[in-house]
Amino acid sequence: MRLPATAVLSFCCSLSLSLGLSGPLLAAPPAFGGKPLAFKTQPDSPVVGAYVPGWEDISLLDRIQPGSLSHVLYAFLRICGPGQLAKDEKLCAGRPEFSLSDGETERRFDAGFLKLKQRLPELQVLASVGGWGGSDGFFHLAGDAARRQAFATDVVRFLREHPGFDGVDIDWEHPGDNGKVNGVQLGSKSDGQGYADLMDDLRAAVELLGRETGRRYLVTTAVNPTSAIVERINFQQAAKALDLVFMMSYDYYGAWSPDAGHHTALRSQRPGDESLERSVQNLERAGVPRKKLVAGVAMYGRGFAGVSKPVNGAARSGPYPAEGDVGAVTYRALRADRIDDRGQPAKGWQLRHDPGTGSWSLYEPGQQIWIGFDDPRGVLDKGRHARRAGLAGLFAWELSQDYRGELLNAMNLGLGKRPR
Numbered sequence: 001m002r003l004p005a006t007a008v009l010s011f012c013c014s015l016s017l018s019l020g021l022s023g024p025l026l027a028a029p030p031a032f033g034g035k036p037l038a039f040k041t042q043p044d045s046p047v048v049g050a051y052v053p054g055w056e057d058i059s060l061l062d063r064i065q066p067g068s069l070s071h072v073l074y075a076f077l078r079i080c081g082p083g084q085l086a087k088d089e090k091l092c093a094g095r096p097e098f099s100l101s102d103g104e105t106e107r108r109f110d111a112g113f114l115k116l117k118q119r120l121p122e123l124q125v126l127a128s129v130g131g132w133g134g135s136d137g138f139f140h141l142a143g144d145a146a147r148r149q150a151f152a153t154d155v156v157r158f159l160r161e162h163p164g165f166d167g168v169d170i171d172w173e174h175p176g177d178n179g180k181v182n183g184v185q186l187g188s189k190s191d192g193q194g195y196a197d198l199m200d201d202l203r204a205a206v207e208l209l210g211r212e213t214g215r216r217y218l219v220t221t222a223v224n225p226t227s228a229i230v231e232r233i234n235f236q237q238a239a240k241a242l243d244l245v246f247m248m249s250y251d252y253y254g255a256w257s258p259d260a261g262h263h264t265a266l267r268s269q270r271p272g273d274e275s276l277e278r279s280v281q282n283l284e285r286a287g288v289p290r291k292k293l294v295a296g297v298a299m300y301g302r303g304f305a306g307v308s309k310p311v312n313g314a315a316r317s318g319p320y321p322a323e324g325d326v327g328a329v330t331y332r333a334l335r336a337d338r339i340d341d342r343g344q345p346a347k348g349w350q351l352r353h354d355p356g357t358g359s360w361s362l363y364e365p366g367q368q369i370w371i372g373f374d375d376p377r378g379v380l381d382k383g384r385h386a387r388r389a390g391l392a393g394l395f396a397w398e399l400s401q402d403y404r405g406e407l408l409n410a411m412n413l414g415l416g417k418r419p420r
Contacts, residue, residue, distance in 0.1 A: 036405025038420040039067035039412045041122060046386070046415040047244065047294050047393030050408065051075045051128065054105045056400045058112045064399075066120055067420065068408055073169050073222075073246070074109055075398065077101055077129045077158070079137025079151070085182065098141050099154035100129065106162065113164030126220055127158060128169040132181070138172040139186040142194030151198075152205035159209060159217060167218030168202060169246070174224060176232040189232075196237035203241035222246040225279035236287035245288050246395050249276040250298035253312075253372070255319035255327045260304035261312035262372040264297070266358030266382055273312055275357065276382065280389060290390045295382055297394055297411060299401035300330045301362075301373030310352065310363045310370040320369050334373060335403035338362055353377075376410035383414015
């Protein structure tokens with residue numbers, strides 16, 4: 001840590017008083033108002049991953065410090081053909097059905113990743129396909145062997161033409177039911193088997209490519225780890241083809257929920273509440289080894305208005321902020337406006353810790369606004385939990401939403417990595 005012991009002690013004491021917490025805070029929280037740290041790495045270092053969106057400025061890559069990330073997930077490639085998004089029409093023009101969107105942004109990031117690897121040769125970069133609102137194409141291809149093969153063949157084409165990438169990540173949201181996210185209802189019981197067959201086909205395709213190029217390519221997946229989704233998928237089969245499973249252990253509550261709650265809880269306290277702990281149980285029970293599971297960190301909060309009692313299951317009048325009715329606010333914005341460099345809340349706000357769920361939140365009692373988010377201390381807890389539970393590591397959505405590297409620093413420290 002960069003802070004001297006006296007500064008850490010002063011920070012902890014002042015923060016304890018402001019929160020009114022019982023018991024000591026974590027002994028060495030990541031410094032508020034600091035900067036991104038470089039970390040030492042070993043051959044058996046844990047996974048530390050983060051999504052990097054193609055819509056952000058590529059200069060984001062220049063801020064990645066040595067040893068701070070093992071995996072970068074580029075978001076997102078889309079599937080052309082049936083289920084194609086209207087906004088991807090230009091990217092998919094002239095491309096065959098069930099191929100990947102590809103364009104200037106991907107070429108620019110490929111060059112950026114190649115440059116980044118000259119500085120950080122151990123880094124692995126994954127091309128993530130799908131995403132929320134971009135997964136409809138999977139519903140059209142997963143159940144058909146010829147369509148799966150067309151998709152796998154184009155993944156190989158993409159990896160061959162974009163050498164800055166080391167594999168593919170499948171971010172198929174909600175197999176079995178897409179929630180009519182783009183106005184068209186999709187999903188069937190066969191999706192769970194199609195999902196597993198798709199992973200097998202991708203593994204076979206990248207193994208062939210690897211024999212050609214002398215590289216080992218990864219096949220990973222990002223999953224909604226709630227029991228309702230996990231139980232639809234044949235993970236007993238799929239897990240064998242996958243290198244890592246990125247658990248999206250966040251968004252347990254949101255604008256879509258009938259009530260308010262912590263969206264990124266470590267532990268469950270009520271029978272119906274999902275959490276990181278329960279997500280691990282869901283996937284392990286489904287057949288995924290813990291050593292392949294990567295726990296999720298949210299670099300954003302989800303808020304609610306009209307909350308008189310800030311606890312899971314509380315009544316609320318709507319999301320906060322209400323823009324687009326999503327109730328999402330980046331950690332960067334929270335730090336800039338509501339938490340100062342000493343880790344203290346802005347006037348009128350309370351910074352709260354729920355030891356039962358391991359969750360952190362901001363609450364404004366006058367306006368009854370409640371925002372749950374991953375605080376660096378909570379991220380430290382998640383990293384320590386991941387180590388104790390035998391998980392592969394941590395990942396986050398998404399890197400541009402961090403503030404001066406605070407959450408990424410906490411991810412590394414919680415996983416036991418030491419700053420350089």
